[in-house]
Amino acid sequence: MSQVKFYSGENIPLEMHKVRIVQKLNLPTVEERLEAMKGAGFNTFLLQNKDVFMDMLTDSGVNAMSDRQQAAMMQADDSYAGSETFTRLQQALENIFGTKYFLPTHQGRACENVISQTYVTAGSVVPMNYHFTTSKAHIVLNGGRVEEVYKDEALNITSNNPFKGDMDIAKLRAVIEEAGAENVPFVRMEAGTNLIGGQPHSLANMKEVRKVCDEYGVMLVLDASLLADNLHFIKTREEAYQNKSIREITREIADLADIIYFSARKLGNARGGGICTNNEEAYMKMREYITLYEGFLTYGGMSVREMEAIAVGLEETMDEEMINQGPQFIQFMTEELQKRGVPVITPAGGLGCHIDARSFLPHVAQQDYPAGALASAIYIASGARGMERGTMSEQRNEDGTEPLANMELVRMALPRRVFTMSQVKYAADRIAWLYDNRDLIGGLEFVEEPNVLRFFFGRLQATSNWPEQLAKKFREDFGNSL
Numbered sequence: 001m002s003q004v005k006f007y008s009g010e011n012i013p014l015e016m017h018k019v020r021i022v023q024k025l026n027l028p029t030v031e032e033r034l035e036a037m038k039g040a041g042f043n044t045f046l047l048q049n050k051d052v053f054m055d056m057l058t059d060s061g062v063n064a065m066s067d068r069q070q071a072a073m074m075q076a077d078d079s080y081a082g083s084e085t086f087t088r089l090q091q092a093l094e095n096i097f098g099t100k101y102f103l104p105t106h107q108g109r110a111c112e113n114v115i116s117q118t119y120v121t122a123g124s125v126v127p128m129n130y131h132f133t134t135s136k137a138h139i140v141l142n143g144g145r146v147e148e149v150y151k152d153e154a155l156n157i158t159s160n161n162p163f164k165g166d167m168d169i170a171k172l173r174a175v176i177e178e179a180g181a182e183n184v185p186f187v188r189m190e191a192g193t194n195l196i197g198g199q200p201h202s203l204a205n206m207k208e209v210r211k212v213c214d215e216y217g218v219m220l221v222l223d224a225s226l227l228a229d230n231l232h233f234i235k236t237r238e239e240a241y242q243n244k245s246i247r248e249i250t251r252e253i254a255d256l257a258d259i260i261y262f263s264a265r266k267l268g269n270a271r272g273g274g275i276c277t278n279n280e281e282a283y284m285k286m287r288e289y290i291t292l293y294e295g296f297l298t299y300g301g302m303s304v305r306e307m308e309a310i311a312v313g314l315e316e317t318m319d320e321e322m323i324n325q326g327p328q329f330i331q332f333m334t335e336e337l338q339k340r341g342v343p344v345i346t347p348a349g350g351l352g353c354h355i356d357a358r359s360f361l362p363h364v365a366q367q368d369y370p371a372g373a374l375a376s377a378i379y380i381a382s383g384a385r386g387m388e389r390g391t392m393s394e395q396r397n398e399d400g401t402e403p404l405a406n407m408e409l410v411r412m413a414l415p416r417r418v419f420t421m422s423q424v425k426y427a428a429d430r431i432a433w434l435y436d437n438r439d440l441i442g443g444l445e446f447v448e449e450p451n452v453l454r455f456f457f458g459r460l461q462a463t464s465n466w467p468e469q470l471a472k473k474f475r476e477d478f479g480n481s482l
């Protein structure tokens with residue numbers, strides 16, 4: 001796993017950084033956690049962070065910054081137009097992607113708004129390896145449709161396929177043929193495919209996708225939000241790239257895309273986003289929307305301090321010892337859970353450790369939100385909060401029926417360089433206890449169900465007194481431990 005071998009033979013990820021600023025954490029008692037979970041309507045989004053021991057909800061905007069990033073923030077050039085900070089960020093992007101033009105935005109979904117408004121019209125079809133919530137929403141909002149062309153294996157929970165994020169080239173061709181190339185404004189490739197467990201695509205596959213795009217005269221757009229993890233996986237899993245540097249791999253990927261966009265809440269370990277291209281026409285078309293929705297062309301809604309941090313963060317992303325930290329800790333947690341029999345997505349991907357709630361809780365019907373119930377139970381057992389990624393995250397049909405999700409997952413995100421190994425071990429240990437007591441966990445039902453994006457604000461209750469039973473069992477097993 002780690003590049004550093006231990007004499008004992010143990011497979012342990014080694015931190016290649018030291019901690020110099022810390023934030024004190026609070027671990028409430030199991031009784032307090034039970035009350036907090038009830039107060040939050042069994043929705044981890046509604047917990048107060050003061051009640052959370054390990055915040056594993058997301059990797060967005062919560063990654064650790066480096067000393068060099070913090071130092072750069074002190075030298076930001078705050079001017080509305082023509083800021084030096086913009087020039088530095090634009091140059092950092094040109095250095096790694098080789099792209100001349102850069103359009104700044106306030107975050108990743110803002111890039112999706114701009115790209116979709118520019119290129120998607122009624123009847124457009126956008127093929128992609130897999131959708132992301134906001135990417136799909138913007139395409140649909142502009143009258144388009146998403147066609148996912150993932151390989152069959154992408155949705156298998158356990159697999160040995162190192163690149164579950166690859167596109168099925170035959171399906172891609174078929175979708176373009178059927179829609180008519182003139183109705184396909186672009187093909188979207190997502191690095192580190194978020195919703196199927198942070199699974200990477202290979203460079204070989206992206207080259208194939210490029211060939212198809214050339215054949216049909218269609219643009220290729222790369223969502224590079226989770227590129228850092230994907231770079232690590234290409235380097236470690238794709239034979240042909242083992243001796244290439246991260247910088248060379250990045251450049252090869254970038255050269256295949258017409259437009260690259262990213263959320264800097266993930267890529268670059270700060271907060272913001274942007275669109276990069278060498279296509280002058282695309283740049284000219286999209287930039288009008290930047291001034292309309294984001295801000296002037298030299299800040300795009302971002303604070304100049306964050307822009308300085310992104311510029312340094314992007315450079316640091318070219319360091320293999322930096323980008324391997326997330327995936328190595330995720331693999332470690334995944335293996336710890338596997339050892340204890342807990343069903344998890346394999347191979348381990350980027351972003352976080354993904355637990356399969358359907359096989360964890362086979363006795364909880366999908367209509368009773370097993371992934372939501374498991375996320376609540378994990379919080380009660382550990383004070384760690386993850387995110388439900390299952391039926392609760394879908395939208396109810398107009399006739400009131402539930403569209404059941406393809407997968408019922410709980411994502412335990414590992415924000416980059418934030419948690420130590422003992423904390424990861426603690427989370428895995430509590431989840432393993434929960435697995436041994438899984439029969440105690442029951443389902444959930446909505447008491448307040450918003451019409452859109454219900455998973456953000458919706459409130460639920462337990463279908464029985466299982467949360468109380470769970471807390472009671474915890475107290476019996478752990479004595480007066482927190």
Ligand SMILES: *Cc1c(COP(=O)(O)O)cnc(C)c1O
Pocket residue numbers: 060107108109110132134135190194223225226263264265266272273
């Ligand atoms: C997070 C994310 C986005 C959206 O970025 P925001 O900064 O949260 O708006 C888009 N695509 C992918 C793959 C992401 O992970």
